[in-house]
Amino acid sequence: MLILVIKEPSDVVAVPFWFDPLCPWAWITSRWLLEVEQVRPVRADWRIMSLAYLNLVQREGKGLSDDYRQLMTKAWGPVRVCAAATEHGGPGVLGPLYTALGTRLHNQSRRDDPAVVNEALTEAGLPESLASAATSTEFDQLIKDSHDEAFNEVGLDVGTPVLRIAGTALFGPVITPAPRGEAAGQLWDALVIVAGTDGFFELKRTRDRKPSFE
Numbered sequence: 001m002l003i004l005v006i007k008e009p010s011d012v013v014a015v016p017f018w019f020d021p022l023c024p025w026a027w028i029t030s031r032w033l034l035e036v037e038q039v040r041p042v043r044a045d046w047r048i049m050s051l052a053y054l055n056l057v058q059r060e061g062k063g064l065s066d067d068y069r070q071l072m073t074k075a076w077g078p079v080r081v082c083a084a085a086t087e088h089g090g091p092g093v094l095g096p097l098y099t100a101l102g103t104r105l106h107n108q109s110r111r112d113d114p115a116v117v118n119e120a121l122t123e124a125g126l127p128e129s130l131a132s133a134a135t136s137t138e139f140d141q142l143i144k145d146s147h148d149e150a151f152n153e154v155g156l157d158v159g160t161p162v163l164r165i166a167g168t169a170l171f172g173p174v175i176t177p178a179p180r181g182e183a184a185g186q187l188w189d190a191l192v193i194v195a196g197t198d199g200f201f202e203l204k205r206t207r208d209r210k211p212s213f214e
Contacts, residue, residue, distance in 0.1 A: 009214075012042065013041060014043050015042050015164065017045060018160060020078075021101045029087070031090040036184045036185055048146045054074045054151070055072045070115060082094060082098070100123040106144070117134060127185065166195040170191070
Protein backbone atom coordinates (compact mmCIF):
# COMPACT_ATOMS: atom_id res chain seq x y z
CA MET A 1 0.00 0.00 0.00
CA LEU A 2 1.31 3.43 -0.94
CA ILE A 3 1.37 5.87 1.95
CA LEU A 4 1.62 9.53 1.09
CA VAL A 5 3.49 11.53 3.72
CA ILE A 6 2.81 15.27 3.63
CA LYS A 7 5.36 17.43 5.41
CA GLU A 8 3.93 19.84 7.90
CA PRO A 9 5.19 23.45 7.94
CA SER A 10 7.00 22.70 11.21
CA ASP A 11 9.34 20.41 9.25
CA VAL A 12 10.61 23.32 7.19
CA VAL A 13 13.64 25.17 8.58
CA ALA A 14 13.66 28.96 8.19
CA VAL A 15 17.05 30.26 7.06
CA PRO A 16 17.69 33.93 7.91
CA PHE A 17 19.41 35.54 4.93
CA TRP A 18 20.73 39.10 5.23
CA PHE A 19 21.23 40.94 1.95
CA ASP A 20 21.92 44.33 0.48
CA PRO A 21 19.98 44.51 -2.80
CA LEU A 22 22.89 46.22 -4.56
CA CYS A 23 25.37 43.36 -4.00
CA PRO A 24 25.69 41.03 -7.02
CA TRP A 25 27.25 38.23 -4.97
CA ALA A 26 24.40 38.24 -2.45
CA TRP A 27 21.98 38.14 -5.38
CA ILE A 28 23.58 34.97 -6.78
CA THR A 29 23.57 33.33 -3.35
CA SER A 30 19.92 34.24 -2.88
CA ARG A 31 19.03 32.49 -6.14
CA TRP A 32 20.94 29.44 -4.91
CA LEU A 33 18.91 29.44 -1.68
CA LEU A 34 15.69 29.47 -3.71
CA GLU A 35 17.02 26.40 -5.53
CA VAL A 36 17.72 24.76 -2.17
CA GLU A 37 14.09 25.35 -1.21
CA GLN A 38 13.09 23.00 -4.03
CA VAL A 39 15.23 20.05 -2.86
CA ARG A 40 15.59 20.46 0.90
CA PRO A 41 13.05 21.32 3.66
CA VAL A 42 14.22 24.92 4.06
CA ARG A 43 12.68 28.34 3.54
CA ALA A 44 14.49 31.64 3.01
CA ASP A 45 13.77 34.21 5.73
CA TRP A 46 14.76 37.44 3.94
CA ARG A 47 16.31 40.20 6.04
CA ILE A 48 18.14 43.41 5.20
CA MET A 49 21.62 44.65 5.94
CA SER A 50 23.38 47.70 4.55
CA LEU A 51 26.74 47.80 2.81
CA ALA A 52 26.59 51.59 3.08
CA TYR A 53 26.19 51.42 6.85
CA LEU A 54 28.88 48.75 7.15
CA ASN A 55 31.48 50.50 4.99
CA LEU A 56 30.78 54.19 5.55
CA VAL A 57 29.74 54.17 9.22
CA GLN A 58 30.96 51.04 11.00
CA ARG A 59 34.25 50.89 9.09
CA GLU A 60 34.35 54.70 8.84
CA GLY A 61 35.11 54.56 5.12
CA LYS A 62 38.68 53.43 5.74
CA GLY A 63 40.55 52.26 2.65
CA LEU A 64 37.70 52.94 0.22
CA SER A 65 38.44 54.29 -3.24
CA ASP A 66 36.51 57.35 -4.37
CA ASP A 67 34.54 55.24 -6.85
CA TYR A 68 33.56 52.67 -4.24
CA ARG A 69 32.66 55.39 -1.75
CA GLN A 70 30.28 56.86 -4.35
CA LEU A 71 28.79 53.40 -4.92
CA MET A 72 28.25 52.95 -1.19
CA THR A 73 26.51 56.32 -0.98
CA LYS A 74 24.13 55.18 -3.72
CA ALA A 75 23.63 51.87 -1.91
CA TRP A 76 21.51 53.58 0.75
CA GLY A 77 18.63 54.03 -1.69
CA PRO A 78 17.53 50.44 -2.49
CA VAL A 79 17.90 49.13 1.05
CA ARG A 80 15.95 52.09 2.43
CA VAL A 81 13.12 51.25 0.04
CA CYS A 82 13.24 47.65 1.27
CA ALA A 83 13.01 48.88 4.86
CA ALA A 84 10.05 51.10 4.02
CA ALA A 85 8.35 48.19 2.27
CA THR A 86 8.85 45.99 5.33
CA GLU A 87 7.34 48.66 7.56
CA HIS A 88 4.42 48.99 5.14
CA GLY A 89 3.64 45.36 4.39
CA GLY A 90 5.59 43.23 6.86
CA PRO A 91 8.64 41.02 6.28
CA GLY A 92 6.75 38.84 3.81
CA VAL A 93 7.09 41.50 1.10
CA LEU A 94 10.89 41.35 1.11
CA GLY A 95 11.21 38.20 -0.99
CA PRO A 96 9.12 39.41 -3.94
CA LEU A 97 10.60 42.91 -3.75
CA TYR A 98 14.17 41.60 -3.63
CA THR A 99 13.50 39.42 -6.67
CA ALA A 100 12.00 42.34 -8.56
CA LEU A 101 14.86 44.66 -7.65
CA GLY A 102 17.64 42.14 -8.15
CA THR A 103 16.41 41.03 -11.56
CA ARG A 104 16.59 44.61 -12.78
CA LEU A 105 19.79 45.65 -10.99
CA HIS A 106 21.80 42.54 -11.81
CA ASN A 107 20.33 40.37 -14.55
CA GLN A 108 19.28 43.40 -16.60
CA SER A 109 22.32 45.54 -15.59
CA ARG A 110 20.14 48.58 -14.81
CA ARG A 111 21.94 49.94 -11.74
CA ASP A 112 21.80 53.51 -12.99
CA ASP A 113 18.20 53.40 -14.23
CA PRO A 114 15.95 55.51 -11.96
CA ALA A 115 12.89 53.55 -13.12
CA VAL A 116 14.07 50.34 -11.43
CA VAL A 117 12.69 51.04 -7.96
CA ASN A 118 9.21 52.06 -9.12
CA GLU A 119 8.99 49.09 -11.47
CA ALA A 120 10.07 46.69 -8.72
CA LEU A 121 7.57 48.09 -6.23
CA THR A 122 4.77 47.70 -8.76
CA GLU A 123 5.78 44.12 -9.57
CA ALA A 124 5.82 43.27 -5.86
CA GLY A 125 2.34 44.75 -5.41
CA LEU A 126 3.56 47.67 -3.34
CA PRO A 127 2.74 51.39 -3.70
CA GLU A 128 5.20 53.41 -5.77
CA SER A 129 5.11 56.09 -3.07
CA LEU A 130 7.54 53.92 -1.09
CA ALA A 131 10.25 54.94 -3.57
CA SER A 132 10.58 58.25 -1.75
CA ALA A 133 12.21 56.37 1.13
CA ALA A 134 15.39 56.08 -0.97
CA THR A 135 16.41 59.62 -0.02
CA SER A 136 15.00 59.60 3.52
CA THR A 137 16.56 58.55 6.82
CA GLU A 138 13.16 57.67 8.29
CA PHE A 139 13.75 53.92 8.21
CA ASP A 140 17.49 53.88 8.90
CA GLN A 141 17.04 52.59 12.44
CA LEU A 142 15.06 49.62 11.12
CA ILE A 143 17.96 48.91 8.74
CA LYS A 144 20.54 49.17 11.51
CA ASP A 145 18.56 46.91 13.85
CA SER A 146 18.29 44.20 11.19
CA HIS A 147 21.92 44.69 10.14
CA ASP A 148 23.20 44.53 13.73
CA GLU A 149 21.39 41.26 14.40
CA ALA A 150 23.64 39.62 11.83
CA PHE A 151 26.89 41.54 12.23
CA ASN A 152 26.97 41.53 16.01
CA GLU A 153 27.26 37.77 15.59
CA VAL A 154 29.29 37.31 12.42
CA GLY A 155 31.67 40.27 12.87
CA LEU A 156 32.58 43.33 10.81
CA ASP A 157 35.30 41.81 8.65
CA VAL A 158 32.80 40.25 6.23
CA GLY A 159 30.08 41.54 3.92
CA THR A 160 26.91 40.16 2.42
CA PRO A 161 25.30 37.69 2.25
CA VAL A 162 25.08 36.43 5.81
CA LEU A 163 23.09 33.30 6.57
CA ARG A 164 22.21 31.69 9.89
CA ILE A 165 22.42 27.93 9.59
CA ALA A 166 21.81 25.59 12.52
CA GLY A 167 22.09 28.56 14.87
CA THR A 168 25.40 29.80 13.44
CA ALA A 169 25.79 32.98 11.38
CA LEU A 170 28.10 32.59 8.38
CA PHE A 171 29.26 34.89 5.61
CA GLY A 172 28.60 33.41 2.18
CA PRO A 173 28.61 31.15 0.34
CA VAL A 174 30.15 33.35 -2.36
CA ILE A 175 29.52 31.44 -5.58
CA THR A 176 29.05 31.94 -9.30
CA PRO A 177 26.97 30.83 -11.01
CA ALA A 178 24.28 29.61 -8.61
CA PRO A 179 24.17 25.79 -8.37
CA ARG A 180 20.88 24.30 -9.51
CA GLY A 181 18.83 21.29 -8.47
CA GLU A 182 20.53 18.62 -6.40
CA ALA A 183 23.89 20.42 -6.72
CA ALA A 184 22.31 23.28 -4.76
CA GLY A 185 21.14 20.82 -2.13
CA GLN A 186 24.57 19.25 -1.80
CA LEU A 187 26.18 22.64 -1.15
CA TRP A 188 23.52 23.26 1.49
CA ASP A 189 24.31 19.91 3.13
CA ALA A 190 27.99 20.84 3.29
CA LEU A 191 27.21 24.19 4.93
CA VAL A 192 25.07 22.47 7.56
CA ILE A 193 28.11 20.37 8.47
CA VAL A 194 30.37 23.44 8.54
CA ALA A 195 27.92 25.41 10.68
CA GLY A 196 27.70 22.56 13.15
CA THR A 197 31.48 22.30 13.58
CA ASP A 198 32.54 24.02 16.78
CA GLY A 199 35.39 26.48 16.25
CA PHE A 200 35.08 26.63 12.47
CA PHE A 201 35.76 30.13 11.13
CA GLU A 202 36.96 30.38 7.57
CA LEU A 203 37.45 28.83 4.14
CA LYS A 204 38.41 31.16 1.31
CA ARG A 205 40.15 31.52 -2.03
CA THR A 206 40.69 34.52 -4.30
CA ARG A 207 37.81 35.19 -6.69
CA ASP A 208 38.91 34.92 -10.32
CA ARG A 209 35.51 35.23 -12.01
CA LYS A 210 32.97 37.97 -12.37
CA PRO A 211 29.43 37.38 -11.10
CA SER A 212 27.35 35.27 -13.48
CA PHE A 213 23.58 35.63 -13.30
CA GLU A 214 22.66 32.71 -15.54
